Amino acid sequence: MPTWGMITTRFMELRRRRGLLIAMLAVVVGLPVIFLVVRLVAHAVDPKVYAAAGGYDIFTNLTAGVMYIFGFIMAATLGCTAGSVDLTEGMFRHLVVTGRSRVALYFARIPAGLAIITSIVAVGFTIVCVVCCVAAPRSLSYDGVTVPAGMSSSAFNTYAADHAGAVICNFNYRSNVNINVPCEYDRATHEGKIGVPNKKNAPPGFTMPSKQKLQNFAVTIAKQNYSTYSKEFLSPSNGLMIRTGLWLELEAAIGFLVGLGLGSLLGQRTVAVIIMLVYEVILTPLLARAHISHLINAQRGLVGLATAHLEPAALPAVFGGGNGPQSGNGLIPETRLVAVLVIVAWIVVWTALGARRMATRDA
C-alpha cells in the first residue's frame, strides 16, 4: 500500500501542474461563477426585467446541466494525466528503481487525485449553493404569476380564491369544464387578468360570471396545479444541496478513476482524454436514450446511465430533456441497485486494468 508521503508528494506533483489546474478551475468553478455573476449584475441593474440570480431553478439547472458534465470531463482529464505522466515524463523508471511496489505507486495516485478534483468540485458547488440561496427570488413565479412560496394545499386554494382572475387567466388547466371569461395582459404586473369587455365587442349573450363562480373555478384550477406548485421553491433545500453535492462528487470520482485506469493502460494522456470526451459527450447521451433491444443490457452497463439514475429526483434529467418510451425522463430504465453495481464494476475494473498495466509495463 502507498505511504502517506507517497500520497502527499503525488498530490504536490498534480497540484503544481499549473495549466491543468487553471483549466479545471476555469471549467468547474469559473463557468458557474461567470454565469451567476452575469445574472447578479443584470438583476441589480434592472430587477423587473432580469430575474434573481439564484434560486431553486438556477440551482437545479446549473448542477445537472453544467457541473455534472464538466466535472466529469475535468476529472477524467486529471485522471488521464495522473495515469500517464510518470511514463511520458521519464519518472516512472526512477520510481520503479526505488524498489517500491508498482501497484503501490499506482494506488498513491488515487487519494491524491481525488483530493484535488473533489476539492475543486466542492468549491464550485459551494459557490453555486451560496449564490442560489442568498440571491434567491423573494417570491415564486408560477406560470407567470407571482405567488407566495411554500403554501399548503388549503392555503394555495385560499390564495386562488383571493386571486381568481390571475389564476384563471394564467395557470395551466386541463379539463372539458371551462369558464368563458375574457383575459387581457396587465402591463403593471406583467400577468394575465380578467378583462371587462365593452358592450360593442362583447359576444352576443355574454354575461360576466359571478364572483363566487370565478372563485370556485380558480380553486378547481389550483387543486389541479398544486402538485406542480409544491415542487417549486425559492431556493434549494439543505437536503437537496447535500444530495446533489454528493452526486456531483461521485460523478467526478468516477471520471477520475476511469481516466486514471485508461491513462495508465494507454500510457499517454491525449488519446485517453479524447476517448473519455467522446464517451461522455457523445456516446453516453446517445446510448442512454436509444432503445436498442439487442444491446439493452450492454447499454445498462454505461456508467453515465448509472449515475444518471442516481441523480436526485428534483433535478432535471441529465443529457438533455425530452421524453422517451422507456420512462419519464427518456433514459433507459435501470434499478438503483443495478446502477450502483455498474458504478462499482467500472471503478474496480478500470483500477485493476490500470494497476496491472503499470505492474507489467516495461519501464
Place this chain on the structure above:
Amino acid sequence: MTMTVDESISAPAGESQWAVETHGLTKRFGDNVAVNGVELLVPRGCAFGYLGPNGAGKTTLIRVLLGLTHADAGTMSLLGYSVPKHRDRALARVGAIVDEPRFHGHLTGRQNLQILAAAREPAAKGRIESSLDRVGMLSRADVKVTKYSMGMRQRLGVAACLLGDPQLLILDEPMNGLDPAGMHEMRDMILSLVAEGRTVVLSSHLLDEVERTCDAVAIVDRGNIIRQGPIAQLLSGADVVVQIDCSAPDGVSALLAGMNVDARVEVANDVVSVTMPTGTTRDAVAEINRRLVEGGTSVYRLQPVQVSLESWFLEVTSRLGAPE
C-alpha cells in the same frame, strides 16, 4: 519456446561477495537476443566498467537487473538478493541512472527528489539535502527542471541515486552532457563513493574515463560478455608494441625475420611499430635493439607503447568480425 527465470540463488540473501551476479541471463526482443546468457560477476566495493559498442546490450542488461523489464531466462542477484523474487529488498539499497535522466519538468529538482524519497524508506527524505550538496546542485535545487541543462539533470539523477544510501550504484552513461570540469567532478565522486565501500557499475562509451575510474571491466558485444576482470589483469594480456625510430626503417622487417621472432611490423612516417605477442619479455626488446645496432642501423629511439584500455578494447572487439 518456454523460458524460465530461476529465482534461486545459492548465497544467503544480502551476504554474497558479489554486488551483481548473473548466470545465463537472457533477454530477447522477438528474434533479437539483446542479452545472451550473460555470466557477470561484479565484486563488492569496486568501480566496475561495463563496456560495449552501440547496440551491444549494455542498457538492456541494466534494465533487466533493475526490474525495468523482465528476463527471459537465467538467474540474477543484486547485493546477494535474488531478483525479481526479493527485488524490493535489493533495490532498497541500489541507486541507478538508466539512459538519459528525465524528471517532472514542472517541478524543481528538490520536489522531484521528494517524490522519489517518499517511495523509499522514511530516512530517504533526510538525505535530500546531502545528496543535492554532494552533486553540487544545492544552489539550483529550487529551480524547475525544465530550466536544467543536460549536465544538471545528470547530476540530479545521481542525487536521486544517493537518496537510498545505496551499496550499489548502476550508472548508465553518467558522463553524458557533462563538460570537462563536470566529468572530472563526476569521476572524483565515483571514486569517493567507492572509497566509502560502495560498488559502482559504470556503463560508458568513454573508455578513457572508465580506465581512469574503474578497477575492473566487462566487455559486452551483441549480448555476450567477451572479457571481464580487473583492468590491469586484462591489459597484461594485450600484445606488446614497441615503436622504433631508426635510420633504416624498411630493414627492420628483414632483420626480425632472421631472429625468428613472432612479430608484426608496420612502418608509418618512418617510425616502425613492432607488435609482439602477449608475454614478450623486456629481454626480447633489448635483443631487437642489439641486432639493429650490430647490423649497422642507428637507433634514435626505442619505446615500448603503454597499452590503453581503448586500444585493447578496439583490439578485442575487432577480432569479433562482422555481425552475422
